[in-house]
Amino acid sequence: MPLPSGRTTTQNVFGYTDRFSARPGEQLSFHISCAGPPTYDAALVRLRHGYDGQAGPGFLEAEVPSTIDGTYPGQYYACQPGSYVEVPDPNGLLANPDALVIRAAVFPTLPRDNRSGSLGAYRVSQSSVGFTGERQAVMGTWDEATMTGWALLLDDGKPSFVWSEGGQRRTLTLEQELTAHQWYRLEVELPRSAGQITLRQTPLEHCADRVSPAASAAVPEQANATASAVWTASSMPFRIGALARADGDRLLAATAFNGKIGGIRIERATADASTAREPVAAWHFGRSRRPDGLLLWDVADEGPHALHGRCTNAPVRGVTGPEFQGVVEDFRLVPDEFDGENELLGDFGIIGGGAAGSEIDCWNPALGSPPGTLILATSGPFSDSYLLVTEEIFEMLPGMGGTEQPAVRSDMVYCALEGGGGFFSVGSIAWTGSLSHNGYDNNIARITGNVLRRFRDEKPLE
Known part of the structure; x- marks a missing residue:
């Protein structure tokens, strides 16, 4: 340009x-x-x-x-997006899927992810991240370059299991696409010798939405395929939430998963009885092995082999899982009161049509707004397209939208701090899109100019 x-x-x-x-x-x-x-x-x-x-x-x-x-x-550096858990497996317990029984709960948020395009005033492209949502890995060791290993993944939104027989790619895929924001249990049963592979998915009820499976017409599904059990292992590490791909001497993330993963249990059928199984691994993403209990990089394996994992690129930890039983939520928040001039501010702009049209934020002492903060103006009402952000809630419960939730608003605030400094916050990134309205002759531009001139003054703020 x-x-x-x-x-x-x-x-x-x-x-x-x-x-x-x-x-x-x-x-x-x-x-x-x-x-x-x-x-x-x-x-x-x-x-x-x-x-x-x-x-x-x-x-x-x-x-x-x-x-x-x-x-x-200029020099090219590969981008390394995608958060995941990598599990060291020195004895190769996960390298060969022979006789494995794999279970996991998944909550896909973008099962057929395609984030490229225009979203209002924002232009989004996936070209810089190197992968799309055509395939999203739940776990596995699959190496696309050598067609070796195995993986449980979503293929265009459908549960799929991929494995290698004699260096050839084999897949077993279900017919139903998973519905976004719905919990499912995925299960894979693999033979010890030549036999049948079984892949199934089961929609799970959740305390936040008991009717979601019925409303989305989600029903259990199972599919089978015959395998020779001549597995071809890969040299890639076992990962949860993404697979590995080689980029020179580095291993980057591939086919990253969008959503939540939990309840992973892996067992192996024993040789003496087809119904007997021995545990291999059971990762718990909500527990910590640290004395202070913090959920940082390590992921605890509660199985007998201590196959503890390590987080890369900081996947979100401790989110609600399929067994979540609900929490008490008090929506009776008192709207903030403020004194000020009764003037309509910023009912214009190129981002959402107003100065509070996108990425809004509000005064909240529980989240760090300091004492003495003055609320100069507030916005609203917002539609239900605006929701409380996930950092402030445990689960997307009813009543989180702008028509019901008083905390969904944009506040313009000012606060003088000890020492003569202070801060002024407009409460929305869309404020910048209102500055140029009417050739910069508007109340948003005037407020901005007044604030900048005052903050440049050497006199302490009051």
């Missing part, structure tokens, strides 16, 4: 800083990856307006001369 400076931007150059901000005199490190271009230009700019659609004044920036200006050699 051509810029007023004469430079151009390209989606083949990606980068980020090691921190979000820095004070005068501090340093920021820039990490740049070039997918194709041998060089890239760098310049320091003051961004005035980032939206280039017809509703605004276009992309506006001003260059600020600095020592970073120049052309630099």
